[in-house]
Amino acid sequence: MSNYKPGLDYAKEQDQNDALSHYRSQFHIPKDNQGNNWLYFTGNSLGLQPKSTQKYIQQELDDWANLGVEGHFEAKNPWMPYHEFLTDSMAKIVGAKPIEVVTMNTLTTNLHLLMVSFYQPTKTKYKIVIESDAFPSDRYAVQTQLEFHGFDANEGLIEWKPRQGEELLNLDDLETILEEQGDEIALLLIGGVNYYTGQYLDLKKIAELGHAKNCMVGIDLAHGAGNIKPELHDSGVDFAAWCTYKYLNSGPGSLGGLFVHEKHAHNKKLKRFAGWWSHNKATRFNMRQPLDVIPGAEGWQLSNPPILSMAAIKASLDMFNEVGMDALREKSEKLTGYFEFLLNELNNDKVKIITPSNPKERGCQLSIQVRDADKSLHKKLTKAHIITDWREPDVIRCAPVPLYNSFEDVYRMVDKLKQILNT
Known part of the structure; x- marks a missing residue:
């Protein structure tokens, strides 16, 4: 899939057409003090808790x-x-x-x-x-x-x-x-x-x-x-x-x-x-x-x-x-492709993706290299309840996980990143 488009409406349309979108509601998503969901992109470090876990334990x-x-x-x-x-x-x-x-x-x-x-x-x-x-x-x-x-x-x-x-x-x-x-x-x-x-x-x-x-x-x-x-x-x-x-x-x-x-x-x-x-x-x-x-x-x-x-x-x-890895990989490639598209649309030399652009040579993580190892960029994202992780010396790791991340999550994350970069 390569015909990505900018704009929130496109992201919402992709979520409406996503056969796996209902699994998002089966996870506990952390919230801020106002009750809004965090934008959680660190499933590559610790996955979110399925709501069923408590029952199983x-x-x-x-x-x-x-x-x-x-x-x-x-x-x-x-x-x-x-x-x-x-x-x-x-x-x-x-x-x-x-x-x-x-x-x-x-x-x-x-x-x-x-x-x-x-x-x-x-x-x-x-x-x-x-x-x-x-x-x-x-x-x-x-x-x-x-x-x-x-x-x-x-x-x-x-x-x-x-x-x-x-x-x-x-x-x-x-x-x-x-x-x-x-x-x-x-x-x-x-x-x-x-x-x-x-x-x-x-x-x-x-x-x-x-x-x-x-x-x-x-x-x-x-x-x-x-x-x-x-x-x-x-x-x-x-x-x-x-x-x-x-x-x-x-x-x-x-x-x-x-x-x-x-x-x-x-x-x-x-x-x-x-x-x-x-x-x-x-x-x-x-x-x-x-x-x-x-x-x-x-x-x-x-x-x-x-x-x-x-x-x-x-x-x-x-x-x-229940879901199967085939369906998860299909959505994962679409999510990271969309993420990559939006990051490239920023056209900002402060950040660069170092993860392979070929979806077959990556999972759902994109690693964003930050010029001058400016960790303040990551700190500002965290302050905005966008949860990524920083890995020394100069990379922000972001993983839109297909089971619980949405296209709208990706859009809002990149939109906030754009705001931070332009201030």
Whole structure:
């Protein structure tokens, strides 16, 4: 869709014709002191709360109150297998088979557990590739993995960098890195959607390049799950991990998700840190059995899961299952296209979009680079109850989320930005 038009009437017309517009009313939207909705563009940092979440959590609180420990088996949604209630929906969201996905722990915990299995360095093949502007947590995780295995993190960490004067990554440069140092590289750990620029990378191509040099390939999907369609199974990546509190609207600090490709599902020789929940469900309560690892992603579990967090995730995933990622991506591309159109119409050299202009190479985040790193622009937006976020050194991240943001939200945000820029 490219025939966008300026003006509020056009935005309202798009909302009237939007088949997903009614989902907006199913979320709690923060309000100012006058009762007006904030313009909320930070679903890339913390998604809004579905109104159904309270009911889902209350169900588990009631069952805990009424059943105590028997809730593990007698609750309306029995707690023992509760994580299984999330698997099919989560698998659809990330393009995986159910055996490849489990909801557990938090993002960086999962990355460390996965690297126990998939980062198996030798004296000569031990280096790890990340994107140069990876989220700090990923950088800290791989640095400490290198150090844990006795390597110098500064020497063992290879950065895939944008070219001079550019903000975005080029796959040709990753290919060059692998051609030159592939024999020394054990692992690629790449952010599928970069947190800063919003660039969505070609996961299948990354997997092909890494595997051609006998490297393991892992993906951080913190900014991808519920946003883009990563098609993890078809991509061929070895593993992935993500959080659920951004686009998946599960609440602050909620559990993450984990993917292990089916090709590894039955390899019980893979090294891992195991726990009770890694063990065969049929004999788990025999207590004195030697470890019999569950096939697939469930075999990376450690402990029984926090049910209240999973209840919040279930509330959101049930909505995602109802809508489907195809419809969400279609609206997302229209929303960001419209957003991009209006920002370009400003024709103001104070701001510049650094996110790829090709909708297939981005999710719903647009990153606006501010000349001279003028953070006052972001502060003025916040004061006007337009909630974006600032990322050092000079970017305002804005994410019109298709489940609850409208075309009118986008119009009003850019209109306010225009006013601020012109004062």
